[in-house]
Amino acid sequence: MTISPVRPTTEGAVGNLVGRRPVLFLSAAAAAFVALCVALWPPTKDPYDLQVYVVAARAVLNGQDVYTAxxxxxxxxGFTYPPFAALLFAPLGAVSAEVGRLVMSVLSAVALLVIGSITVRALKPHWSTHRMVAVGIALGAAGLALEPVRMTFHYGQINLMLLAILMIDLFGYLPRRFRGVLIGVATGIKLTPGIFIVYLLVTRRYREAATAAAATTATMLIGFLAMPDAAWKFWTTYILDPTRPGSSTLVSNQAWRGVIDRLSGGPQGLGPVWIIAVASTVVLGFVTVRRFYDRGRLLESVLLTAAIGLLVSPISWTAHWVWALPACALLWTRVFSAGETWMRARYRIALAALTTVTFGIGLPWLAPYMDDRELHHHGFQLYLGNSYAICAAVLLLAAAKVSKES
Known part of the structure; x- marks a missing residue:
């Protein structure tokens, strides 16, 4: 299966006022949205994760160990990303804290617009470019209602930027010979996007998988060349330290490992229950992914892969679940495009509502948390405290059922 983006013909001749008006309007709308995000998360804020990035960035510029700075x-x-990521963050160490926060908010806002537009194009490939961008801006703005998106801005994280570059690559917006490069770069920044290299293999996009693997290897080599001691320590020591990113039992960790550790009363490490959960998720998930991909349902296959990656990663903080935005858009689009009565579509409506409410409210935060209160959840608290993982599992199972029937 060859993936190529749909590019409708250009609307309006150059210099034609009628053709210019939509461009001006959309540009103004995009600029207003970026300004809104900056106003909501202004440079006067002090995002926690951005502080971690800045400390690592200054260590790079000062020739210090980024992992002990x-x-x-x-x-x-401590900084938990590969050395290559620290090199990319280096410019943050050369500017004031306020400028750094402004840059991160602007980049996240632009990434959100890209995510919205690519999602709309995947859902409505025959829409005009202007209509696609307009709805994409609206979808990006709607994304601010989701807790993972809000938390990404709040903490100054890079989740939206990674999601944007992954979608650009996965949905064919790169020249064919370069497809896989951005997946490899994203993997070199944060490791977890490596699940999409597996995705490329499962969907038999072998050339792109090889390109992605080569790009990932290149990021590792760059890290070793730039800071050999730090790179050696990261790949042999820090990457194996389960406590470095924070406690796995925190309610904000919505991966299987977090769920299992909370239910079992404390960190269990890579125990048999976790291994079984991961193996089952990978096998069932990628069988379903392959079925959807073979039937030309690219967006479903990508989102299912994202869910697999989030569940099997040892740590998936709630802010990492920004994939909820295209997922919600997909689910509601399928509800209204199925052409069924409300009664016949009730299961689709239930799934769409469950996903929107879960990620919109941020249900895990309604359960008791901090000071090990996560280890004493009972009754409905057990659902709330693990709701992102439960919602993802429900969606995977529902997708597996649909893929077998269709």
Whole structure:
């Protein structure tokens, strides 16, 4: 199956006022949205994760070890990304904190617009470019209603940027010979996007998988060349330290490992229950992914892969679940495009509503948390505290059922 983006013919001749008006309107709308995001998360804020990035960035510029630079601050966690990511963050160390926060908010807002537009194009490939961008801006703005998106802005994280570059690559917006490069770069930044290299293999896009693997290897080599000692320590020591990103039992960890550790009363490490959960998710998930892909349902196959990756990763903080935005758009689009009565579509409506409410409210935060209160959940708290993982599992099972029937 060859994936190529749909590019409708250009609307309006160059210099034609009628052709210019939509462009001006859409540009103004996009600029207003970016300004809104900056107003909601202004440079006066002090995002926690961005502080971690800045400490690592300054360590790069000062020739220090990026993985121990936080040691003088008892509040900060250590930098957890590969050395290549620290190199990309280096410019943040050369500007003021306020400028750095402004840049991160602007980049996340632009990424959100890209995510919205690519999602709309995947759902409505025959829409005009202007209509696609207009609805994409609206979808990006609607994304602010989702807790993972809000938390990404709040903490100054890079989740939306990674999602945007992954979607650009996965949905064919790169020249064919470069497809896979951005997946490899994203993997070199945060490792977890490596699940999409597996996706490329499962869907028999072998050339793209090889390109992605080569790009990932290149990021590793760059890290070793730029900071050999830090790179060696990361790949042999820090990557194996389960406590470095934070406690796995925190309610914000919505991966299978977080669920299992909370239910069992404390960190269990890579125990048999976790291994079984991961193996089952990978096998069932990728069988379903392949079925959807073979039937030309690219967006479903990509989103299912994202769900697999989030569930099997040892740590998936709630802010990592920004994939909920295209997922909600997909689910509601399928509800209204099925052409069925409300009664016949009740299961689709239930899934769409479950996903929207779960990620819109941020249900895990309604359960008791911090100071090990996660280890004493009972009754409905058990559902709330693990609701992202439960919702993802429900969607995977529903998708598996649909893929077998259709």
């Amino acid at each position: 936080h040691a003088g601050d008892p509040i900060l966690l």
